[in-house]
Amino acid sequence: ENMLSAKAPGKLILSGEHSVVYGAPAIAVAVNHYVTATFSPSDTDTLIITSSVLGQSRRTLVQLEHLVAHLDQRFERFLLGELAVQDVLQTPHDLLYYTALQSDSLPSGTVTIHSDIPTGAGMGSSAAVIAALLQLFQSSSCAQQRDDKKPEFFQKVKYCERLQHGRGSAIDAAAVTYGGVLKVQADKVTPLPLELGDGWYHFHTGTPCCSTGETVAAVRAKFSHRTDLWQQFAKITQAFEANIKQPSRLGSAMRANHQLLQEIGVVPAPVSALIAQIESMGGAAKICGAGAHQGETAGQVLVYFPEQNSETLSAQLGVCLTPLQQQLNGAH
Ligand code: PMV
Numbered sequence: 001e002n003m004l005s006a007k008a009p010g011k012l013i014l015s016g017e018h019s020v021v022y023g024a025p026a027i028a029v030a031v032n033h034y035v036t037a038t039f040s041p042s043d044t045d046t047l048i049i050t051s052s053v054l055g056q057s058r059r060t061l062v063q064l065e066h067l068v069a070h071l072d073q074r075f076e077r078f079l080l081g082e083l084a085v086q087d088v089l090q091t092p093h094d095l096l097y098y099t100a101l102q103s104d105s106l107p108s109g110t111v112t113i114h115s116d117i118p119t120g121a122g123m124g125s126s127a128a129v130i131a132a133l134l135q136l137f138q139s140s141s142c143a144q145q146r147d148d149k150k151p152e153f154f155q156k157v158k159y160c161e162r163l164q165h166g167r168g169s170a171i172d173a174a175a176v177t178y179g180g181v182l183k184v185q186a187d188k189v190t191p192l193p194l195e196l197g198d199g200w201y202h203f204h205t206g207t208p209c210c211s212t213g214e215t216v217a218a219v220r221a222k223f224s225h226r227t228d229l230w231q232q233f234a235k236i237t238q239a240f241e242a243n244i245k246q247p248s249r250l251g252s253a254m255r256a257n258h259q260l261l262q263e264i265g266v267v268p269a270p271v272s273a274l275i276a277q278i279e280s281m282g283g284a285a286k287i288c289g290a291g292a293h294q295g296e297t298a299g300q301v302l303v304y305f306p307e308q309n310s311e312t313l314s315a316q317l318g319v320c321l322t323p324l325q326q327q328l329n330g331a332h
Contacts (some may be wrong), residue, residue: 005038008131009119011124011175011290012202012302012324015240016256016295018219018264020169025185027240029196030175032325033117035128039110080189111136118204122212122289122299125173127303129279130160153177154189168216183241194244199306200324202288205271206297211290216292219264231297233260243258251304259287271298274317278303279314 009030016026113132117125134156157173174182175191176225181194208215224227236256243249258275261267267275267287278285283305291298303321305313 002135003022004136005036006132006135008128008135008176009034009171010128010240012300013122013171014288015253015303016237016286017122017171017289017291018216018261018266019230019237020171020184021216021220022224022227022230023186024230024234024252025183025237025241026169026171026190027181027183028175028182029181029194029236029324029326030179031037031202033115033123035115035117035125035132037129037132038112038114039136040112056240072196095132109160118207118300122208122291123158123285123291124172124175127157127161127176128163130157131173131176134160139201150177158187168212174311183237193242193246194247196324199247199304199308199319201303201305202300202324203303203314203317203319203321205268205274205299205301205319208268208290208292208297208299209295210292214297215266215293219266223264229260229263232259236260246307247304254284254286254302254304255279258284261287261291265293267296268292268294268296270296270297271301274319275301277317278305281305283313 010033011028011030014029016024016028016299020026059127113129115125115128117123117128131153134153141178154170154173154177154196157176158170161173163166169184170187170189171184174184177193178189180294181192181196183190183192210218236253240250240253241255243253258267262272268291271287271291275285275287285303285305287298288302303313310323314321
C-alpha cells in the first residue's frame with residue numbers, strides 16, 4: 001500500500017563497443033535482468049536510499065530540503081554546493097546524487113534498490129539504476145512513460161551517466177529508455193527488427209579488474225588516432241545490421257568484431273582462449289561492453305551457436321551459459 005516501484009533493464013552490446021565512442025554505430029539489446037527501485041512514502045522530511053547494487057549494502061540518508069535546494073541549479077552551482085551536500089550524505093554516492101539532481105522533485109520516504117544485473121560486467125547496471133530512480137522521482141511516478149516523453153528521458157539518463165563516467169556513448173541510456181534491439185550512433189537511436197531466438201547465450205567471466213572508464217581511457221591513449229580501425233568496426237556493425245533478418249549470418253560479423261576487440265587489447269588471454277574454443281567448435285563469441293585492458297576477466301561474453309544445446313556447450317566450456325532473452329516491449 002502506498003508503494004511505488006519502477007524498473008529498468010540491463011543491456012548487452014551485440015556489436016560495436018568502443019568504436020561507438022569514436023562515432024561508429026553500435027547495436028545493443030535490452031535484456032531481462034533488471035534494477036528495481038521501490039519507494040515507500042513517509043511523512044518525515046528525509047529520503048533514505050538503500051541499495052544492494054553498488055558494492056556492499058549502502059544506506060544513504062539525504063536531507064530532503066538540502067537536495068531540493070540544488071535541484072534546479074546549474075552544474076557550477078551544484079559543484080559549489082557539493083561539499084556541504086557530501087556532509088549530509090553518510091555514504092556519498094555520486095550516482096544517486098546526480099540522479100536526484102535531474103529529478104523533478106524528491107519525495108519523503110524510503111527507496112530500496114535491488115538488482116539482478118551483474119555489476120561491473122558490461123551490462124549497464126548504472127544506467128539502469130539511474131533510469132529506475134528517475135522514473136520513481138518523476139512527478140508522473142511509475143505511470144507509463146508516454147512515447148513522446150522518451151527522448152527527454154533518454155537525455156536525462158545520458159546526462160546523469162556523463163556526470164558519473166565522464167565521456168562515453170549514449171548506448172546504455174538508449175537501452176534503458178527504449179528497450180528491444182537498437183542501433184546507436186552518436187545521439188541517434190534506431191530500433192532494429194531482430195528477435196533473438198534460439199542459439200543466443202551469454203556468460204559471465206568475472207568482474208573485470210578495471211572500470212569501463214579506465215578501459216576506455218586505455219584504448220583512447222593507444223588507438224584514438226586509428227581512424228582505420230574505427231572504420232573497420234563500423235563496417236562490421238553495418239554488416240551485422242544488414243544481416244539482421246538472417247541470424248545464421250551474424251556469426252561471421254561477431255567473429256570479425258572479436259578480432260578487432262583483440263586488436264585494441266580489451267580481451268584478456270583466458271577469455272580469448274575460451275572464445276577460440278567456441279570458434280573451433282563452429283560457434284561465434286565476443287565480449288560485450290568495455291572488456292578489460294589488464295587482468296584475466298572481461299565481464300560478459302556473448303555467444304551465438306544455434307547448432308548446440310546450452311547444457312552440452314556449458315559442460316564442454318566449463319562455463320555457465322544463460323539463454324539470452326531480450327526485453328522486447330520497450331524499457332518502461
Ligand atoms: O562495459 P559497458 O557496458 O559500460 O559498455 C561500455 C561500452 C563502451 O563502448 C566501451 C563505452 C561506451 O561508453 O560506449
